[in-house]
Amino acid sequence: MARLLQAIDGVNQTHPWSHNDAYSWHVMWQARRTRREGGTTALDIGCGTGNLLRRLAQLFPQAVGMEADPATAALAASAVSPWSGATVINATFPADSQRYDLVSMVAVLHHLPLGPGIEAAHAAVASGGRLVIVGVYREERTDALFSIISLVLNPIIGLVRHPRRAARLPHNMAAPAVPATDSFRQIREALHTALPGVKVRRGLFWRYIATWHADQ
Numbered sequence: 001m002a003r004l005l006q007a008i009d010g011v012n013q014t015h016p017w018s019h020n021d022a023y024s025w026h027v028m029w030q031a032r033r034t035r036r037e038g039g040t041t042a043l044d045i046g047c048g049t050g051n052l053l054r055r056l057a058q059l060f061p062q063a064v065g066m067e068a069d070p071a072t073a074a075l076a077a078s079a080v081s082p083w084s085g086a087t088v089i090n091a092t093f094p095a096d097s098q099r100y101d102l103v104s105m106v107a108v109l110h111h112l113p114l115g116p117g118i119e120a121a122h123a124a125v126a127s128g129g130r131l132v133i134v135g136v137y138r139e140e141r142t143d144a145l146f147s148i149i150s151l152v153l154n155p156i157i158g159l160v161r162h163p164r165r166a167a168r169l170p171h172n173m174a175a176p177a178v179p180a181t182d183s184f185r186q187i188r189e190a191l192h193t194a195l196p197g198v199k200v201r202r203g204l205f206w207r208y209i210a211t212w213h214a215d216q
Contacts, residue, residue: 020107023134024052026209027104030132035059039101043124045093046108048072050079057086068092099126106134110180118194125214133210137184149204184208
């Protein structure tokens with residue numbers, strides 16, 4: 001078993017791919033719904049190098065990214081420079097009092113205290129707007145099935161998406177990261193307490209998705 005895990009890790013290291021980008025389809029689906037309903041502003045909290053923000057900038061007249069790491073924020077600003085309505089704020093969330101029609105948080109909530117982080121995200125959503133969270137959770141025994149499936153699929157997807165061996169992590173995976181300390185159960189309970197009507201589901205690759213509509 002140890003050799004198998006070592007072999008899997010070796011493939012993961014040489015054929016890396018972003019688990020966060022794998023969930024961008026869900027964020028963009030919610031973004032398009034928001035835009036169809038008349039939403040004009042979007043905030044991507046912890047925007048990283050700007051992969052998701054670039055797509056939001058093509059959809060919303062105003063798209064703001066917030067990134068705490070200066071070097072990463074600079075990369076994001078460069079990525080969205082072709083769109084006049086897109087800006088990047090180099091700051092730690094929360095940093096402004098504006099409310100947005102769409103607020104996205106991808107692999108960000110575990111960087112913040114759980115309860116206050118959810119409340120701050122709630123406060124950033126305009127009336128009728130949407131909050132979309134793709135988060136990371138700490139594994140427990142109850143997560144075993146999802147973890148095993150993810151462990152098996154991870155190197156396969158890496159080989160398919162990036163068949164050439166990588167010498168280093170791509171820029172979009174180089175942002176500073178911290179391990180999650182809250183379990184999926186704890187996160188789900190906190191979300192349901194703070195956001196009535198929120199929809200939360202566990203996903204593969206140690207992620208979960210939470211979606212909340214401000215008027216629910």
